[in-house]
Amino acid sequence: MAEAHPLEVRELLINMGPQHPSTHGVFRMVLWVDGERIVRVEPHIGYLHRGSEKLCEGETYLQIPTLFDRLDYLSNFNNELTFCMAVEKLMGLEVPERAQYVRIILCELNRITSHLMFYAAFGLDVGAMTPSMYAFRERERVQQVFEAVSGARMMHDYFRVGGLRQPPPDNFRQKVQDILPIVEKGIHECDTLLSRNEIFLARTRGIGIISAQEAIAWGMTGPCLRACGIPYDIRVVEPYSLYDRFDFDIPVGSRGDCWDRYMVRVEEMRQSLRIIRQALQQMPDEGPVLAQGARRLPRPPKGEVYMRTENPRGEFGVYLVSDGSERPYRVKIRAPSFANLQALPVLMRDCYVADAVVILGSLDIVLGDVDR
Amino acid sequence: MSDARPTPPPSHSPGAGGGHAPSAPQRLDARAQALQAILPEVLRPFSIALSVALDEVVALVPAEQVVEVCRSLRDDPRTRMDFLRCLSVVDYGDILEVVYHLWSMEKRHKMVVKVRVPADKPEVPSVTGVWKGADWFEREGRDLYGVVFIGHPNLAPLLLWEGFPGFPGRKSYPFYDYKEW
Numbered sequence A: 001m002a003e004a005h006p007l008e009v010r011e012l013l014i015n016m017g018p019q020h021p022s023t024h025g026v027f028r029m030v031l032w033v034d035g036e037r038i039v040r041v042e043p044h045i046g047y048l049h050r051g052s053e054k055l056c057e058g059e060t061y062l063q064i065p066t067l068f069d070r071l072d073y074l075s076n077f078n079n080e081l082t083f084c085m086a087v088e089k090l091m092g093l094e095v096p097e098r099a100q101y102v103r104i105i106l107c108e109l110n111r112i113t114s115h116l117m118f119y120a121a122f123g124l125d126v127g128a129m130t131p132s133m134y135a136f137r138e139r140e141r142v143q144q145v146f147e148a149v150s151g152a153r154m155m156h157d158y159f160r161v162g163g164l165r166q167p168p169p170d171n172f173r174q175k176v177q178d179i180l181p182i183v184e185k186g187i188h189e190c191d192t193l194l195s196r197n198e199i200f201l202a203r204t205r206g207i208g209i210i211s212a213q214e215a216i217a218w219g220m221t222g223p224c225l226r227a228c229g230i231p232y233d234i235r236v237v238e239p240y241s242l243y244d245r246f247d248f249d250i251p252v253g254s255r256g257d258c259w260d261r262y263m264v265r266v267e268e269m270r271q272s273l274r275i276i277r278q279a280l281q282q283m284p285d286e287g288p289v290l291a292q293g294a295r296r297l298p299r300p301p302k303g304e305v306y307m308r309t310e311n312p313r314g315e316f317g318v319y320l321v322s323d324g325s326e327r328p329y330r331v332k333i334r335a336p337s338f339a340n341l342q343a344l345p346v347l348m349r350d351c352y353v354a355d356a357v358v359i360l361g362s363l364d365i366v367l368g369d370v371d372r
Numbered sequence B: 001m002s003d004a005r006p007t008p009p010p011s012h013s014p015g016a017g018g019g020h021a022p023s024a025p026q027r028l029d030a031r032a033q034a035l036q037a038i039l040p041e042v043l044r045p046f047s048i049a050l051s052v053a054l055d056e057v058v059a060l061v062p063a064e065q066v067v068e069v070c071r072s073l074r075d076d077p078r079t080r081m082d083f084l085r086c087l088s089v090v091d092y093g094d095i096l097e098v099v100y101h102l103w104s105m106e107k108r109h110k111m112v113v114k115v116r117v118p119a120d121k122p123e124v125p126s127v128t129g130v131w132k133g134a135d136w137f138e139r140e141g142r143d144l145y146g147v148v149f150i151g152h153p154n155l156a157p158l159l160l161w162e163g164f165p166g167f168p169g170r171k172s173y174p175f176y177d178y179k180e181w
Helices: A052-057 A064-069 A076-091 A097-125 A130-150 A172-194 A198-204 A212-217 A258-282 A336-341 A353-363 A367-371 B030-042 B063-075 B134-145
Strands: A012-016 A028-034 A037-044 A303-311 A314-322 A330-334 B049-053 B056-061 B083-091 B095-103 B110-118 B123-125 B148-150
Touching: A028 A353, A037 A353, A052 A064, A052 A330, A064 A076, A076 A097, A076 A303, A076 A314, A097 A130, A097 A172, A097 A258, A097 A353, A130 A172, A172 A258, A198 A258, A198 A353, A258 A353, A303 B049, A303 B083, A314 A336, A314 B083, A314 B095, A330 A336, A330 B083, A336 A353, A336 A367, A336 B134, B030 B049, B030 B056, B030 B110, B056 B063, B063 B095, B063 B110, B063 B123, B083 B134, B110 B123, B134 B148
Parallel strands: B056 B110, B123 B148
Antiparallel strands: A012 A028, A028 A037, A303 A314, A314 A330, B049 B056, B083 B095, B095 B110
16 A cells, blocks of 8 residues: 655745735735745835935925825825925924914824725725725815815825915815814714724734834834834924924823724824814914015025924934035935834734735835835 | 936035035034933944034944944933934945934934945945844835945845846936936
8 A cells, every 4th residue: 555645734825916905005915824824924015116215306395395295195294294394494494383283284184084094994904894985984074175275185285395385265264173073073983883893803903913112123103103002102202393282192002903003093083183173273363374584496504304203104204415405415205104014024923814914904004105 | 307417516525514505503402412412421432423413413433333333322221222213325426324313212312323335335234133123224225225234134125126227316326317308
């Protein structure tokens, strides 16, 4: 009798992406699986690399905010703010208060739309269709404000070095005030719809855990880091613009799993509403929206600056080197998604194939931000 | 658009002021001043040059010492720079500058570490052993600027495809040479 062939167990290689509905853009990861377990993950990025940093070197300071809109295309205002503030910091420009309040209101509204987008996509990632409908309904209300203010729904190009392109419309305050209670109710609805759903909890609780220490070592920021229990929010630890005038909390998680990352974002939307309410109260109705000495073509002095702000996804940094001309010498963009995504192999240690999509979704990456 | 090409300024001495354009003034806050005072003590064994860029303390470090400097900045209880915010490479013509932006979660202070290497032999020890998050930043620096980070576990192309010719981040790379119309 012939000897039975020994049962062979081999690792299987699965290629996921670059075109895949749950990779949130063109992103590829190679998974080595042993049965249902993931043994190793190798993320591949660069499919959306447009050379934004190099492009910036050839454009004037007036043109660059347009490029920044296209990095993290779900939080355009926040990107523009970072770049404009980097140049302002280098030039020592004092931005008028009215412009600063309008900026903060728009940025916080943008944080809400971005997190609603995450909420919708994350629901789809775990297999829930309905949440996306609710999230998009609320997002649309905010988008209409953006459209009224800047004329564009996404690529606004509204912030200028030294202030704003034009004053907001006369009914800006009223418009924002009108949608606030509706959006708040909508966020509450979204929260009650998904957050404590039993299936949702089973899919996200205890999945994709990263310790606080590791998250810091890997350079994670934003909701991903706060989910580990570290209250690191640049609006508080290193306040910029007028953020030291507002009273708000930093939501933190405790375990650093997918559910914590989700819940931190839901809570953050409520905190953003709080900031907007206070900003609306303090905002002056009259006054200039462009700094006194702000020129159409800014020429910052020779020097360098690293400006960072709290984007919806984490620390968005701009390292700007100026040689005194009207074009920057070097612009380095520190994208939050880029740093968050590189910890993916750590998050996916020993998880199941079915959880890979959930873990990736919980990082809330935007590939335009990762690849730049 | 050929006029849009930035002129490589050989006269631009990195970090130093002077030239035609005025330099940005220094504005150190209290935390940065305290850090500036203790840094010579913390980094005593190393040959560093301290300066100030706007609101941050800058330490210029020889390339071969960068890993030890970073490790002592991270581990020393007075500095505790446990977070690497950003790692960038800047092309100044003959030399490439690698810039590390550091932050301390506990002390809430920040500083910059800089390394300068010649453009024809750009080799810098990798700091992935100090901060794991340096991984992709260094791969990007290798991709776009050709800086070889010695000791990096995997310096494969990240943003560009395998076999991409040249280093498109450098000033010498033709980028604005096309005519739009």
